[in-house]
Amino acid sequence: xxxxxxxxxxxxxxxxxxxxxxxxxxxxxxxxxxxxxxxxxxxxxxxxxxxxxxxxxxxxxxxxxxxxxxxxxxxxxxxxxxxxxxxxxxxxxxxxxxxxxxxxxxxxxxxxxxxxxxxxxxxxxxxxxxxxxxxxxxxxxxxxxxxxxxxxxxxxxxxxxxxxxxxxxxxxxxxxxxxxxxxxxxxxxxxxxxxxxxxxxxxxxxxxxxxxxxxxxxxxxxxxxxxxxxxxxxxxxxxxxxxxxxxxxxxxxxxxxxxxxxxxxxxxxxxxxxxxxxxxxx
Amino acid sequence: xxxxxxxxxxxxxxxxxxxxxxxxxxxxxxxxxxxxxxxxxxxxxxxxxxxxxxxxxxxxxxxxxxxxxxxxxxxxxxxxxxxxxxxxxxxxxxxxxxxxxxxxxxxxxxxxxxxxxxxxxxxxxxxxxxxxxxxxxxxxxxxxxxxxxxxxxxxxxxxxxxxxxxxxxxxxxxxxxxxxxxxxxxxxxxxxxxxxxxxxxxxxxxxxxxxxxxxxxxxxxxxxxxxxxxxxxxxxxxxxxxxxxxxxxxxxxxxxxxxxxxxxxxxxxxxxx
Numbered sequence: 001x002x003x004x005x006x007x008x009x010x011x012x013x014x015x016x017x018x019x020x021x022x023x024x025x026x027x028x029x030x031x032x033x034x035x036x037x038x039x040x041x042x043x044x045x046x047x048x049x050x051x052x053x054x055x056x057x058x059x060x061x062x063x064x065x066x067x068x069x070x071x072x073x074x075x076x077x078x079x080x081x082x083x084x085x086x087x088x089x090x091x092x093x094x095x096x097x098x099x100x101x102x103x104x105x106x107x108x109x110x111x112x113x114x115x116x117x118x119x120x121x122x123x124x125x126x127x128x129x130x131x132x133x134x135x136x137x138x139x140x141x142x143x144x145x146x147x148x149x150x151x152x153x154x155x156x157x158x159x160x161x162x163x164x165x166x167x168x169x170x171x172x173x174x175x176x177x178x179x180x181x182x183x184x185x186x187x188x189x190x191x192x193x194x195x196x197x198x199x200x201x202x203x204x205x206x207x208x209x210x211x212x213x214x215x216x217x218x219x220x221x222x223x224x225x226x227x228x229x230x231x232x233x234x235x236x237x238x239x240x241x242x243x244x245x246x247x248x249x250x251x252x253x254x255x256x257x258x259x260x261x262x263x264x265x266x267x268x269x270x271x272x273x274x275x276x277x278x279x280x281x282x
Numbered sequence: 283x284x285x286x287x288x289x290x291x292x293x294x295x296x297x298x299x300x301x302x303x304x305x306x307x308x309x310x311x312x313x314x315x316x317x318x319x320x321x322x323x324x325x326x327x328x329x330x331x332x333x334x335x336x337x338x339x340x341x342x343x344x345x346x347x348x349x350x351x352x353x354x355x356x357x358x359x360x361x362x363x364x365x366x367x368x369x370x371x372x373x374x375x376x377x378x379x380x381x382x383x384x385x386x387x388x389x390x391x392x393x394x395x396x397x398x399x400x401x402x403x404x405x406x407x408x409x410x411x412x413x414x415x416x417x418x419x420x421x422x423x424x425x426x427x428x429x430x431x432x433x434x435x436x437x438x439x440x441x442x443x444x445x446x447x448x449x450x451x452x453x454x455x456x457x458x459x460x461x462x463x464x465x466x467x468x469x470x471x472x473x474x475x476x477x478x479x480x481x482x483x484x485x486x487x488x489x490x491x492x493x494x495x496x497x498x499x500x501x502x503x504x505x506x507x508x509x510x511x512x513x514x515x516x517x518x519x520x521x522x523x524x525x526x527x528x529x530x531x532x533x534x535x536x537x538x539x540x541x542x543x544x545x546x547x548x549x550x551x552x553x554x555x
Contacts, residue, residue: 039455040427091426091453148325174452177325177481179521203455206526244456247484247527247543254547268526272533279534279553 003165003197004028008065011055020046022221033192035208036201038218039242044201048170051199053082070165086166087159091174096155097143104154105139108161129157133187149180153187167191169200185211206246209266217243230263288351289313290444290475291336295345298331306331308499314477318470320486321479323496324521329479330371333446338362364393367437371448373429382432383417389440407435412461427453444475451482463489484525487511487541495520512539
């Protein structure tokens, strides 16, 4: 059963005329990794905020349609209720990290303390979150002594320790180097294999093409496409609207390297396979 | 005999630390001159520290940095600002005016341009970054991507011979990245010295002639983008990979290193022809 159900979601920020989101409809199953792409101002961050209830409860404004996350009607629930089931990781880890804690371990404990989680349970969850995000070796360090990639993984671990059913990430790798970016994608993929549903807004389409199960394309608040990466990136309207498409897909389209199902390769491995077949068959 | 003009930036065995005993730069010697140079490498490799030494915000602990032949220790940051413009990674480190236009005019005014000239320069820079119409907005009301473009405009408007961009493509969408790329191309063609720190290897491959690979406070490699991206082991040692299109070309055994989709398509067609 779907853990996220969004139906005809429309939203307008206060004192704005334009709809920030206009007719968004999609569902996400447990264990699915959804990438949200589109140009800036397409509504990616707004959608992330809408999935955890910050839109409309914190930002106010006018909302229509329905958002159900982990069984909760988000528009009729408080942010506190939703946040127990859906965690949001912000773009900049500095925004997320409390600054009040001296070690990585305590930082992960921060949210749990506030939620009144019993001590033994807290220890179990922290250890697991640190292990999943590969932060055990730095658990006694100051959060501010970490590298960018480690800090972003700490932000994810802190959200993860709350054991949400759904994890929302808003451009979590924008400050990271390539290795740090890959660390985040690997960690997120591992969480999906354990049944967590993940929604990630991201500009790095070639990484999403490798890892995401489905891609949601937004443009000026409207939903342009939703489906598996190969189908989405094959669509003409996606590239035409200035939405980034993986470089290997652009090349395959230019060369007519079409797959049997009428789509084009979106990952390096797919493109290598098609390219070898084409060039070998000369 | 000095037959050539000296490079505008010369780093000579530059060492730097913030805390004694924890070296950040461990002996960097290189020259920087006209054209586009990318600095790549992992977080913590010393890239941002290095460029702060070039505009005098930091001074070497050992060794020296010469800008237009003068040791940065002998110059104030204000004097250096006439030669070296630096766009910070985080716009909050840089923006402080309450109107976009004032922000972008601030640099030219400080360099002694008249209000009229400063305004013209600011408007031209904003136009080049696609920010027309935002002149009266408060930078802090803009999104991160636009705020970053405002900081780039602020430095462009100063017209310095050296322009340093620290992670300009962060948070930019495809349109923003292309605009920044076009600016790098234009400045490089005009003979300006453009130095850019970035993790975006596609951006490097498309717009930069020279690539410096930083690792652990040292320069691991200094070569053309083609030569750097042809060396997977070198890149792996620095925690990097060539852009996907380059790796696709390598996997398919194309004779030359391709850096862009267009070059890849052309190379494949040439092979088929």
